[in-house]
Amino acid sequence: MTALHPTGLKFGRLLLTGAAGGLGRELRGRLKAYCDTLRLSDIAELGPAGPGEEVERAALEDRAAVLALLEGVDAVVHLGGISTENSFDAILQANIVGTYNVYEAARRHGVKRIVFASSNHVIGFYRQDEVIDTRVPMRPDGHYGLSKAFGENLAQFYWDRYGLETVSLRIGSSFPEPKDRRMLATWMSYDDLERLVVASLTAPVVGHTVIYGMSDNTTSWWDNTAARHIGYRPQDSSERFRAAVEARQPVIDANDPAAVHQGGGFVTKGPFEENL
Numbered sequence: 001m002t003a004l005h006p007t008g009l010k011f012g013r014l015l016l017t018g019a020a021g022g023l024g025r026e027l028r029g030r031l032k033a034y035c036d037t038l039r040l041s042d043i044a045e046l047g048p049a050g051p052g053e054e055v056e057r058a059a060l061e062d063r064a065a066v067l068a069l070l071e072g073v074d075a076v077v078h079l080g081g082i083s084t085e086n087s088f089d090a091i092l093q094a095n096i097v098g099t100y101n102v103y104e105a106a107r108r109h110g111v112k113r114i115v116f117a118s119s120n121h122v123i124g125f126y127r128q129d130e131v132i133d134t135r136v137p138m139r140p141d142g143h144y145g146l147s148k149a150f151g152e153n154l155a156q157f158y159w160d161r162y163g164l165e166t167v168s169l170r171i172g173s174s175f176p177e178p179k180d181r182r183m184l185a186t187w188m189s190y191d192d193l194e195r196l197v198v199a200s201l202t203a204p205v206v207g208h209t210v211i212y213g214m215s216d217n218t219t220s221w222w223d224n225t226a227a228r229h230i231g232y233r234p235q236d237s238s239e240r241f242r243a244a245v246e247a248r249q250p251v252i253d254a255n256d257p258a259a260v261h262q263g264g265g266f267v268t269k270g271p272f273e274e275n276l
């Protein structure tokens with residue numbers, strides 16, 4: 001970290017993985033205010049580097065490339081990887097091997113903190129009629145959720161053994177607006193995403209903290225009390241979209257797994273079941 005910034009500390013160089021994705025494209029413009037140099041990486045095309053940017057195309061499963069990617073970096077916002085359910089083999093490379101490579105490179109380069117994009121799918125099998133905090137046992141709802149559970153465990157291990165700090169963001173649904181009734185509970189606006197990422201980067205001491213990534217929604221299944229020290233204060237709510245969402249989507253059968261579990265449709269057996 002170098003100079004002081006009005007909202008906290010300003011970093012010398014921040015690395016944003018998954019920078020070509022939905023959240024990455026959103027954060028690309030927003031994170032520049034918090035660092036001198038924003039290094040952007042993805043397996044996909046990122047376009048040319050703008051002022052204060054560095055662009056490095058890399059596959060997360062390429063250990064040597066990831067080691068080079070983290071050189072000279074103060075902190076990482078790790079969004080890269082497969083972001084929905086997929087085959088175990090695809091998830092294994094991008095999310096499990098890929099996240100391991102990021103942590104190992106961070107350790108070797110002495111990076112102090114990682115903000116890790118976990119997901120609500122690490123707890124997808126909890127029911128929608130219960131409220132859970134950040135300390136409940138994980139109940140992943142598929143290969144994707146399992147890979148994020150691995151990422152959270154990796155973060156805990158690198159904190160316990162090496163003192164590398166992480167905030168694991170169990171993001172609900174971060175899109176321009178909630179797409180269905182479930183997302184009225186899980187939605188996080190892009191402005192709140194920025195608040196959450198910046199709070200996670202700048203909170204003085206985080207160890208390994210898990211926090212749910214959601215706006216201040218009226219319906220909520222998640223309790224962030226144990227993560228209060230991160231200083232995240234959501235300022236948006238899904239409520240202004242409720243009427244439109246409820247008009248668009250008929251009430252789902254109460255016994256439909258999508259209406260029963262917090263992970264929604266992710267909990268059902270899908271096309272990616274293995275037949276070994």
Ligand code: NAI
Pocket residue numbers: 017018019020021022023024041042043044058059060061078079080081082083084093094098117118119120170171172173174175
């Ligand atoms: P996205 O799918 O739009 O972006 C992910 C990016 O990672 C893509 O640009 C993709 O090219 C890149 N990527 C995939 N495999 C890679 C590999 N092997 N090597 C390097 N880069 C690779 O996803 P989105 O929505 O932007 O999410 C960002 C992160 O946040 C993901 O890790 C996702 O799992 C997590 N998340 C997002 C939520 C949301 O509501 N948007 C909810 C919960 C978690």
Ligand code: 15L
Pocket residue numbers: 083084119120121171172173174183186263
């Ligand atoms: C996720 O983890 C996905 O990345 C995102 O695309 C949504 O499906 C989200 O969860 C959700 O649960 O709505």
